[in-house]
Amino acid sequence: AQSVAQPEDQVNVAEGNPLTVKCTYSVSGNPYLFWYVQYPNRGLQFLLKYITGDNLVKGSYGFEAEFNKSQTSFHLKKPSALVSDSALYFCAVRGPRDDKIIFGKGTRLHILP
Amino acid sequence: DAGVIQSPRHEVTEMGQEVTLRCKPISGHNSLFWYRQTMMRGLELLIYFNNNVPIDDSGMPEDRFSAKMPNASFSTLKIQPSEPRDSAVYFCASSLEGGGWETQYFGPGTRLLVL
Numbered sequence: 606a607q608s609v610a611q612p613e614d615q616v617n618v619a620e621g622n623p624l625t626v627k628c629t630y631s632v633s634g635n636p637y638l639f640w641y642v643q644y645p646n647r648g649l650q651f652l653l654k655y656i657t658g659d660n661l662v663k664g665s666y667g668f669e670a671e672f673n674k675s676q677t678s679f680h681l682k683k684p685s686a687l688v689s690d691s692a693l694y695f696c697a698v699r700g701p702r703d704d705k706i707i708f709g710k711g712t713r714l715h716i717l718p
Numbered sequence: 719d720a721g722v723i724q725s726p727r728h729e730v731t732e733m734g735q736e737v738t739l740r741c742k743p744i745s746g747h748n749s750l751f752w753y754r755q756t757m758m759r760g761l762e763l764l765i766y767f768n769n770n771v772p773i774d775d776s777g778m779p780e781d782r783f784s785a786k787m788p789n790a791s792f793s794t795l796k797i798q799p800s801e802p803r804d805s806a807v808y809f810c811a812s813s814l815e816g817g818g819w820e821t822q823y824f825g826p827g828t829r830l831l832v833l
Contacts, residue, residue, distance in 0.1 A: 648824030
């Protein structure tokens with residue numbers, strides 16, 4: 606069965622520093638991987654996805670994620686954090702033979718001014 | 719594009735009452751998802767439809783919950799009777815089914831409080 610894990614409930618980063626939000630997954634076959642962001646009192650918004658091709662995926666708001674097949678990871682990164690990046694981030698996965706996306710529990714990102 | 723529309727945005731009701739949540743997906747999308755979000759359980763998929771047909775309702779917590787999609791532009795999630803533990807934010811999302819790599823577009827959610 607497919608699964609996704611976000612090992613950190615919360616990540617604190619100083620403004621201007623690089624940030625990483627971790628995600629690992631388990632699926633049978635090649636995964637489809639997603640990152641979504643949720644701002645307070647809003648629905649989830651799509652950030653980026655990996656389907657195939659280049660392991661480094663670039664998305665909205667300057668975020669990027671690197672697909673690492675050997676480590677079954679898809680960590681979200683940004684070179685320089687902004688206070689406005691503070692939000693709840695969800696990693697999601699779908700296996701090639703699965704019919705639905707599974708979301709992780711979310712990681713709350715705090716960017717400190 | 720108006721995005722996914724949900725109503726009501728907030729609902730306060732008393733235990734035992736029927737609650738109906740509504741969703742209008744993005745025009746042209748043929749997959750629709752209902753999620754529930756709580757602090758304790760995170761984001762849970764309740765049910766999803768493809769071309770108006772329920773595909774997987776394994777996430778529906780119990781028989782008190784039901785969902786319908788009578789046409790491509792409208793879906794409802796009903797709770798009858800409601801209980802305090804149903805208090806949560808309920809999200810509807812839609813996507814254009816494209817083989818598994820589709821992006822889901824979420825509505826703003828309905829915040830439900832059952833007293």
